Amino acid sequence: MEPDAHVRHRYPWCMSVEKTDGTVQHRPSMSGGAPARERALRKQGRDTMRRLLDAGRTAFSEMSYHQVRVADVVKIAKTSHGTFYLYFSNKEDLFKALARDAMHDVEELAERFPMVLPSPAGHAALRSWIQEYGDLYATHSAVIRLLTQPDTVGEDLWTDGIDILGKLSKAMTTAMADAGRDAHSAELTALSCLMMIERMNFVQSLRHLITLERDEVTDKLTDITFAAFLSTPMR
Known part of the structure; x- marks a missing residue:
């Protein structure tokens, strides 16, 4: 199955990945870095790439961006430097692949923002979306935090991150x-x-500093946001 048009347009090298339940998910990161995009990957290559991506996500979660080395990634992935360079040019190349995934997922989440009606059903729909946002943030927390640091990730990636944030805001505004x-x-x-x-999910991601009960936070964020929807002046 090919990626749909808007995914191909934004990520022209995006690959489809079959999940264990038989569904197909479009993961921009599975295109890999510059070396991987020069050839077609077989299943073993895709599995190796997935291990490297998972290892990179772990490394960026446990260390600062500048502390992470290729050696750390290959150690976590239980592979070699030579294998790493078959798929990525360097750690920056790996991070960009992870960032593509994060931004892709946030963009899709923006497209799913619900109509928030002044009713229990509206409240439930909003809570479901906020919970999904929390799940997404937990998955990509290290990458999302780094995307707010232009001096670290570069102006281009930072700008892309701001654009995605704008799409989330626009989705809520439209609703x-x-x-x-x-x-x-x-x-x-x-x-x-x-x-x-966003800030509450940021705090939740710093579990070595503070621990908050997930459902309680989701409930409170939903109540405050729902009240804000209701209190916004009518036209």
């Missing part, structure tokens, strides 16, 4: 406007709510 809210107030309210949700 408020569709519910009949004033456009300007909806935009400001949506951005404020989004920043609160």
Whole structure:
């Protein structure tokens, strides 16, 4: 199965990955780095690439960006330097692949923002979305944190991250406007709510510093955001 049009447009080398349940998921990272994109990969190559990507995600989670070395990644992946360089040019190349996944997932999440009606069903739909945001953030927390640091990841990746954040904000703003809210107030309210949700997930990702009960945090974020939707002035 080929990636759909918008994925191919944004990530022209995006590959499809078959999951254990038989469904197919588009993972931009599975294109690998520059060396891997020069050849077609067989199943063994894709499995090796997946191990390297998982190892990279672990390394960037446990160490700072500047501390991570290729040696750390190959040790976690239980492979060799030579194998690493068959798929990625360097650690920056690996990080860019991981960033493509994170941004792809956030973009898809933005497209799934629900219509938040002033009803128990609206509250439940919003809670489900906020919970999904938390799951996504937990998966990509190290990458997302680094994307906020232009001096570390570079201006291009940082700009891409800001663009994705803008899509999340726009999705929330559109949902408020569709519910009949004033456009300007909806935009400001949506951005404020989004920043609160992002920061709370950031705090939750720092488990070595602070531990919060996941469901309780999700409930509180939902209650505050739902109240903000209801209190935003109508047109």
